Amino acid sequence: MRIGEVANAAGVSTKAVRFYEEIDLLPAPARSANGYRDYHPEILHRLGFITRGRRAGLSLSQVREILALHETGQTPCAHVRETLHQQLADLDEQIAALSALRATVAQHHHIATAGNPNDCDPEQICSYL
Amino acid sequence: MRIGEVANAAGVSTKAVRFYEEIDLLPAPARSANGYRDYHPEILHRLGFITRGRRAGLSLSQVREILALHETGQTPCAHVRETLHQQLADLDEQIAALSALRATVAQHHHIATAGNPNDCDPEQICSYL
DNA sequence: CTTGACCTTCCACCCTAGTGGAAGGTCCAC
DNA sequence: GTGGACCTTCCACTAGGGTGGAAGGTCAAG
Structure with missing residues (x-):
């Protein structure tokens, strides 16, 4: 999936997706031959969690902490x-x-x-x- | 009066006084021969109003509006x-x-x-x- | 062949109310 | 003549969550 599709599906801007990547909320995706970001659809779970967390009033750094815990394999x-x-x-x-x-x-x-x-x-x- | 005296009398930092001047909350004062700001004691009324306004929960731009009205001679x-x-x-x-x-x-x-x-x-x- | 919709990077800017610090000038007392 | 307390200017930085735009690359359709 390209960044536009992902952003659209998640209801955020492409700018926001790149921003999330920059601050390590999202992993750097694979790249197509032309240099475009090429996302695995699974990224939508993560992006969805971020937007749900935001809607629940969490700051991005709070969201990042939870995601970091999740990465270690722990149930956060x-x-x-x-x-x-x-x-x-x-x-x-x-x-x-x-x-x-x-x-x-x-x-x-x-x-x-x-x-x-x-x-x-x-x-x-x-x-x- | 030099900036330190003014700041001290008003209970703010010299940095804040220069900042207020920069954003046009305070008029540029006269300068002494050595280049130091030389305030007329009347500035304390204005500075006092600013700090009272801040304590009353007004933003600096709200304070500025009121001061601007006052400048036109109107009762604000x-x-x-x-x-x-x-x-x-x-x-x-x-x-x-x-x-x-x-x-x-x-x-x-x-x-x-x-x-x-x-x-x-x-x-x-x-x-x- | 060109138009338009995508995509890339990077840099700057929004907002508030200042604060911190560098580099240098001035004045007074000892 | 030197130390210390002032003063000057200018630049950068704070936090949060992005957004705007420039300059350029890529791809499909008409």
Whole structure:
């Protein structure tokens, strides 16, 4: 299979496929006589795993770790569980940080909505902030 | 005032002050005979506004918009209200997206925790994703 | 024979908010 | 005259996940 077919079947761009190869998420494929990448259809399993992992919120380096484990012949299940667990914790942290920021912004917004523009001290540029 | 004094008084690095100048958040200051930046103390109001805006969760480009309005002699209050409002909406969107992602990850994690590794289909790399 | 759809490589760029460091100039005190 | 604390400019780099484009090769159809 040529790169275009593979990319199309996997629902990604050819650029992305080459990029994945470059960062060692995909093995370098065989080459046809003309120099074109010549993929074994099995690559679709791997590419499919990458896109599923991405959709599941994993970063490419997390995906790479799991694939690396898989390459050693190990069943990566335990590592996947751990990765997902870590991912949940990270997400909770991010959500908490954004929620805190939202509270700060909401407070400023509340003051700005309630305030009288004439209270503005030009020296401060804006008394709301 | 030299850049070090200004940076110190504002609680930012000298690097940050030069960076703000470079991206037009701060006007280019006068120069002393030796080529050193020579700031009027008034710059501290502007720098203070920038840091307050940052702490309030605004991006530097949002701060720049407000400063630009201020430069035209307008009271930027209305724009600030609008910016904060937009910022709230953006934050809500980000939080919603992260929460949705968290739900997806939680579901995968749940399945991975409940499942039996022996169910793994090696062709799929990992049945949990 | 040419057009167009593929493919190749490589380099640059997006974004944010700066930071790190090199190479060199300036000033003050000891 | 020298050490150290400043200052100057410029260039590169950070992370993530790619995308855009240039310059060129290959292949089949019309």
